[in-house]
Amino acid sequence: MHAPTADPTLAALFSPTPRGARRARLLAVHQLAAWGIPRTTATAEAVALVTAELAANAAVHGRHPGRCFRLRLRLMEHVVRIEISDARPERPLPTAAPPGPVHPESDRGRGLVLVAAFAERWGCFxxxxVVKTVWAEVRR
Incomplete structure (x- = not known):
């Protein structure tokens, strides 16, 4: 296990594409390992899932020509905070996971349900x- 780095924050920009969302997830897991949180822990798995869902939402719903989305990962005392910011302010800010069950055949509608299930808390501002941010905190 590695000792935590001196700077407990990571920020990076990604293209608003499926590849950008995948790279954000991979970087988040890599950074957790650098902070001493192994990939095989429940924390790392939850951070990977939450990052993947928020980044995918930014790539699909927050996409704006010529603009990237930003991942900010912060190691805090009891939680890992994940923030995804995009430059699509006309899209409404999510305030809750969609109510009710998701149709089994649907390929959409599960992202914020999963975020709500794996995060201690989440929100947006x-x-x-121009910029909106959706954040989630995962227990360490």
């Missing part, structure tokens, strides 16, 4: 007129 509008940083300015």
């Amino acid at each position: 509008q940083a300015d007129a």
